[in-house]
Amino acid sequence: MSRKTFGKVMPKPVTQNLELMGEQIMLARKRRHFTMQDIADRATVTRLTVSKVEHGDPSVAIGIYARVLYALNLENDIKLIAGDDALGRDLQDAELKK
Numbered sequence: 001m002s003r004k005t006f007g008k009v010m011p012k013p014v015t016q017n018l019e020l021m022g023e024q025i026m027l028a029r030k031r032r033h034f035t036m037q038d039i040a041d042r043a044t045v046t047r048l049t050v051s052k053v054e055h056g057d058p059s060v061a062i063g064i065y066a067r068v069l070y071a072l073n074l075e076n077d078i079k080l081i082a083g084d085d086a087l088g089r090d091l092q093d094a095e096l097k098k
Helices: 012-031 036-043 047-054 062-071 075-080 086-096
Strands: none
Touching: 012 036, 012 047, 012 062, 036 047, 036 062, 047 062, 062 075
16 A cells, blocks of 8 residues: 555555665664664654654655664765666667667
8 A cells, every 4th residue: 555645645666665765774773783762863863753764754854864874874875876777878878879
């Protein structure tokens, strides 16, 4: 089932990817033996917000996700978003071949 945010339905693949990202963030936190409160303090957010991040809540701002990643020393992972644009390169290559 899709989640609703601001009156709009999230596409299921987006919801699933956010939930996966939240789970990966939770596992990174646990591997480091940090509590949610530790991360909340480091990211200057509430423990509830960290919980929302770890559940992949789509209403949490991307800046908060970035701060949580920073608190986990994973801030460079944000650079991986859309970094491998295979479709864009294929479209560009097709245009160049014309």
